[in-house]
Amino acid sequence: MPKITGLQRGDPVEVGGFRLTGRLSENVLVGQSASAQTVVVSLLPAELDRDRFLSEVEPLRAVSAVSTAQILETGVLDDRAYVVSEFVEGPTLEQVGGTFDGVTLYRLAAGTITSLVALHQAGFVHGDIRPGNVVLGPDGPRVINVGVARALSQATTATLKVVSPAYTAPERLRGGAAEPPADVFSWAATLVFAASGRSPFDGGSLPATVDRITGGDPDLPDLGELHGLLAACLAKDPHMRPTASEVLLRLVGQTSYLSGLIAPATPPVRQPPLTPAGRLTGAAYC
Numbered sequence: 508m509p510k511i512t513g514l515q516r517g518d519p520v521e522v523g524g525f526r527l528t529g530r531l532s533e534n535v536l537v538g539q540s541a542s543a544q545t546v547v548v549s550l551l552p553a554e555l556d557r558d559r560f561l562s563e564v565e566p567l568r569a570v571s572a573v574s575t576a577q578i579l580e581t582g583v584l585d586d587r588a589y590v591v592s593e594f595v596e597g598p599t600l601e602q603v604g605g606t607f608d609g610v611t612l613y614r615l616a617a618g619t620i621t622s623l624v625a626l627h628q629a630g631f632v633h634g635d636i637r638p639g640n641v642v643l644g645p646d647g648p649r650v651i652n653v654g655v656a657r658a659l660s661q662a663t664t665a666t667l668k669v670v671s672p673a674y675t676a677p678e679r680l681r682g683g684a685a686e687p688p689a690d691v692f693s694w695a696a697t698l699v700f701a702a703s704g705r706s707p708f709d710g711g712s713l714p715a716t717v718d719r720i721t722g723g724d725p726d727l728p729d730l731g732e733l734h735g736l737l738a739a740c741l742a743k744d745p746h747m748r749p750t751a752s753e754v755l756l757r758l759v760g761q762t763s764y765l766s767g768l769i770a771p772a773t774p775p776v777r778q779p780p781l782t783p784a785g786r787l788t789g790a791a792y793c
Contacts, residue, residue, distance in 0.1 A: 511537050522548050522589055523580045537594065545594040546579060549655070550587050557588045564590060567653060570629050574622035576642070576651040595649045600697065601638035605704025609731065615641075616698055616733060617758050618648040623694060623751040626653065627687045634685035636693035637674040638700050672713065673706035677721045677743050688745035691754065695740030696725075703728040707741065 511529040514520070518536065520527055525538040525546055536548040551560060567578045580591035600615075607615055619641060626633060633640075633653055642649045672680060674696040676689035683689070699707040707725035710716040719725075725741050727734060736757050742748050749757070 519584060522584050523582050523591055525580070525591055538591075540579075545596075547576075547592050547594050549590045549592070550584070551589065553587050555588055557583055557586070560588050564655065567631060570626065570631060570653075573625055574618050574647065574649055575626070575653050576649055578653065590655065592651070592653075595642045595644045595651060597642050597644040597649075599639050600641040600643065600648075600701055603643065604638055604700045605702070607701040608729075612698065612702055612730070612733065613758070615648050615701055617755070619650060619697070620694060620751055620754050620758065622650045622653075623687075623690050624755050627690070627751050632685050632687055633690050633693075635671075636690055636697055637671040638697055639671065641697060672720070673708055673716050674700075675720065676745065678745055680717055680721060686745070687751065688748050691740050691748050691751055692742075692745070694751075694754075695737045698733070698737055699725070699727060699730070702730055 511531060513529055514527060514536070515530065518527065518530070522536070522538065525540055525548060527536050527538040527548065529537045531537060531547065534550045536550070538546050538548055540546060551557075561581050561583070564578065565581050568581065570577075576593040576595050578590060578592050582589055619636075623633065623636075631653075633650065635652060635655065636650070640650060640652050642651055674693045676683075676692035679685060679689050696707055699705075706716070707727055708716055708719040708723065709726070710719045710723075721743075725738070727738060730737055736749075736754065740748050740754065
């Protein structure tokens with residue numbers, strides 16, 4: 508996780524009315540609103556079609572989806588588009604993957620799929636679900652960088668590099684657009700990472716991983732009652748995958764998780780919190 512460092516010479520001190528206070532990376536700054544709310548300011552590439560990008564991402568400001576980091580402001584600074592979003596403190600799933608099972612995996616699944624249901628019902632897609640875009644915040648899992656990848660793809664004529672092909676749906680690797688079924692595929696691959704610490708399509712190299720996604724079977728760990736659901740979400744044919752709403756309904760139907768009776772013969776124990784102990788500084792924003 509990038510640590511917040513001080514501003515450097517040449518960095519802006521204010522963007523869109525937000526006072527900047529530090530850096531997460533070269534193009535990602537941290538600031539505060541007039542009401543002292545901590546925010547993240549992402550500066551986009553200068554070569555981007557700014558007007559098209561902003562037209563794609565601006566409608567997302569009206570979406571207040573559960574379990575997402577909300578987009579607060581968009582605009583242009585010195586010919587560069589920017590996005591201001593809510594800051595979520597905590598580690599990313601990418602940092603703590605392989606530590607989830609049973610009830611903790613179920614809670615992660617329910618929290619993150621709820622955000623996709625809200626986005627898809629509002630007519631949007633995330634476009635880049637992966638472990639690095641799930642933050643384990645103090646109030647539960649939060650999905651960050653909502654819609655940014657899709658907006659970037661619409662606003663540039665250059666071929667965009669897929670950041671995490673190991674979590675990308677096969678139709679997208681073949682050049683298809685980001686659509687709701689691709690989000691569901693990426694969500695399922697991300698949940699497998701949470702349980703095992705690796706992508707279900709990890710081939711040891713980029714070409715081998717892409718080959719497994721497009722033509723091979725996923726390598727699934729012990730996922731308990733979630734095994735069948737996640738396997739269905741990883742279907743090669745996007746039309747064969749359940750929708751995010753159907754996934755949520757299936758999760759609600761997992762009565763053993765809802766009641767906490769995972770193993771009836773075992774005395775109930777205190778479940779560990781979703782977020783590992785320790786205070787961390789922030790997440791990896793675009």
